[in-house]
Amino acid sequence: MSYHDLTVREVQDEIIKEFSLFDDWMDRYDHLIEEGKELPVMDEKFRKSEYLVEGCQSRVWLYPEFTDGKVYFKAESDALIVRGIIALLVKVLSGRTPDEIMDADLYFIEETGLRQNLSPTRSNGLLAMLKQMKLYAIAYKAKKES
């Protein structure tokens, strides 16, 4: 089973269920680090400044591809916990149509307690990455329609 067979909602519910097993933050971080390990390592060739999402502390790269009406994301970070969060975002949003991405209500961020890491006051590049994902979706949609 690939995550792409599930809806945005179903993937999020899955993630929330997994997180609900941990009541301690260290376990959650452990879990995030594990999630990060499942994210394919991004090829060096994509780690260029044009794919770099500016964030003060950890570096985050994001590379999009548009195939068969769907957007696929490759992503990378030099910090492991950040990488784990990225892995979740990719799990939820990669392989979706532009509309699905644009309309996605990412409630899992709140329910897994990750909101803090994605808040505008955390300068770790994650929020910028999420915004960038939505922007790509808008751009691809416009392209498709024109």
Add this chain to the structure above:
Amino acid sequence: MSYHDLTVREVQDEIIKEFSLFDDWMDRYDHLIEEGKELPVMDEKFRKSEYLVEGCQSRVWLYPEFTDGKVYFKAESDALIVRGIIALLVKVLSGRTPDEIMDADLYFIEETGLRQNLSPTRSNGLLAMLKQMKLYAIAYKAKKES
């Protein structure tokens, strides 16, 4: 009797005694206004910018003369209460030797409750005038000795 026959201390004690008759500020201001009336009006010719003591709100002029080893002050202000305070300062310090002026401990300011009006935070020109009086004394003393 002229005030010049009394010592700096005696004049101040006199002033304090007079003020002690009033326990109300309005009476004290009335008294100050009366004192101001006793101050000779300064001749227009002295009301020049070089004798103006800069103060934000009321204008204060001070003109010194050095005769027979003593410093005589003429002073003026466009505000009446300020004029009254000036009159007191002139009463105490005019007609004194430079040493007397320089050494004068003006405790009457505190004891008459006028300290507020002569504080550095009141930008009415009074404190600047007092400083200027002492500066003239220093200057005349230096002149005399050289």
Add this chain to the structure above:
Amino acid sequence: MINKSAVFDIDKIRSDFPVLSCTVYGKKLVYFDNGATTQKPKQVINAITEAYSKYYSNIHRGVHALSDISSEKYESARERIRSFINASAKEEIVFTSGTTASINLVAFSFGERYISQGDEVLISELEHHANIVPWQMMCERKDAHLRVIPVNDDGTLHLEDLDHLITEKTKIVAVSQVSNALGVIVPVKEIIEKAHEKNIPVLVDGAQGIQHGHVDVRKLDCDFYVFSGHKVYGPTGIGVLYGKREWLEEMPPCQGGGDMVERVTFEKTTYNELPFKFEAGTVNFVGAIGLATALEYIEATGMDNIVRQEADLKVYADERIKATGGIRVYGNTQNKISIISFLIDKIHPYDAGLILDKMGIAVRTGSHCAQPIMARFGIDGTIRASLCFYNTREEIDILIAGIEKVKSMML
């Protein structure tokens, strides 16, 4: 609205402001110096205490919990200010240390970007020094010229001259929304429209406007709007610069330091995005939180209630002043806020101020940091009673009694 008016309980409101129950020289304080600075409701004081006691930490920097809370409070404060003046976006709200700093920032940064030799800056004759001197300094550096909209005898601007004064060379117009020295309301909307016809941006000095009525920067369509926290029931050391994004994006930063940069090398430094580009160093985030709380207080009280109460005080004060002999009011127009700037016969305003002070009445005397408008009227200064919504008719009665006392003593 009528409901809201009903809940305007002056006693309750006064009890929110601790300083209003002070006594001076054994007399009840009558605080009529609101133009200089306003008192703070206890909600604002408590917000400051809470910030320093419960979650204080530097913002935008740490990865830790307290830093998150402080940062969030700070950014919510920015959002509160945005919504209070109805700006389009938070990025257009820059925190500064006050009106003076805001105007200096614009004068410098706008000047660096847009002003060259021979250009002109247009201000008015009734400006506060804060809206004169920064432009003078910039004009001197750039070899540009300051032009001035003159003032009529009643304290209103002589707008007929505007068409001549706005020239090809005019690069920016800077005017007060309300004159601090006279209380006169300036028709800024009209000035903005005229200036925009020629594509010239307008800065509105709202230091005396923000606290006395609804401000909608989008409706006004001003390009810059500035005000001070301490004059709108907030703390000292905090102020706001609103600027349209199109200008702020183009203008270079005024100060360099931490948080306003993206990347620093000795060869080249790139700047952070808006609004941070203009917020160098550790900002007064506790001040910003205090200011946001003050604006919340105003919203809870109701700006309509405030406007109504202040209008009532103005009418009553005008009546009583008119009935008192020998008073000359400067800014003799109906289009005013609750500021009365006046002289009593030939009495020096400083003398009057001293006597009123001893009666517990706090007014300001002097030139009100607006010497040019005083010179326009051929005077050194006035007595200024500046009222706001927590003042009362009874306090006006005390002022009138004070004026009578001044007259009886000085004449």
Add this chain to the structure above:
Amino acid sequence: MINKSAVFDIDKIRSDFPVLSCTVYGKKLVYFDNGATTQKPKQVINAITEAYSKYYSNIHRGVHALSDISSEKYESARERIRSFINASAKEEIVFTSGTTASINLVAFSFGERYISQGDEVLISELEHHANIVPWQMMCERKDAHLRVIPVNDDGTLHLEDLDHLITEKTKIVAVSQVSNALGVIVPVKEIIEKAHEKNIPVLVDGAQGIQHGHVDVRKLDCDFYVFSGHKVYGPTGIGVLYGKREWLEEMPPCQGGGDMVERVTFEKTTYNELPFKFEAGTVNFVGAIGLATALEYIEATGMDNIVRQEADLKVYADERIKATGGIRVYGNTQNKISIISFLIDKIHPYDAGLILDKMGIAVRTGSHCAQPIMARFGIDGTIRASLCFYNTREEIDILIAGIEKVKSMML
């Protein structure tokens, strides 16, 4: 001295700082982010509350009683600062909104007066962005050049280069007293002596120095000394610029506005005397009062006690860190304050910071607004634990446990 040491009661001291008894994520807060900003003792918080509740009014302006009290408190605050750093005169103490504003003021005003094309400004490689960017901006405007004293591998300045770096063209030297990123103490006295041999003035950025030891600007003989209130247990939005009178007299003002002028006409404006020339507009006088109270608190606690306690913490932290494997400390010299800047093996500092945060430990991670010194060491950032006198050995133990936890999770 020994007596004083005896009265240093850490429990009492900690109870003075409300935030220190916070819990985060249910854990006791360990606040090791003092380099970013320090907590406030309740004495400071109370002084602020009192100012806003008992006598609040604008300064230097009114003729009324409250204005007098505020003005006196403000000017006493200035005197307190003067005596704390042993300046010769109150006129040499200018209140600003912080270190960043102070440096920008000097860079601008000194630049306007003394810097021309081809001149040089000398800073060091370990400066905070606040002591880099303002000089870059000024050099760009004036077509002058920035020169940089390099840093050795242990984080100390490579002073051997000083003789070459100070040239005929050098007009000012600006260096930190203590590096915020590494904690390294800079031999400013030596630099000042060298610069003065060639009559070049020196600005000392005391943002990380003022809170950790006695500062005597006359002994140092620095020409400018700047610091922030919020890093020395005072409020946000207030800072200090000390300048020798001879420089301040000559330098033009940086900002225009109320209170900094003597007389304003549209043709010509003359400026007020020192220090008011540099204090445009309504200053953060409540902030100044809060800062003075903080300095009083330090004096009451005893700077010697503070220095001794912090030295003890430093020694203990060094020992424990050394005994923990895989840690690389940046700024590897004995001549340091109680700041430890480090990396754990190959672990990203942000990851470490996240985990420490969840253990209740507040550290700062990243480049500490000092990217050039990070680049010097070929890194993006570090984990910085910055301790001060209210911290304890037990808290260091918690940090060490935290580091072990980070290692066990990340390696």
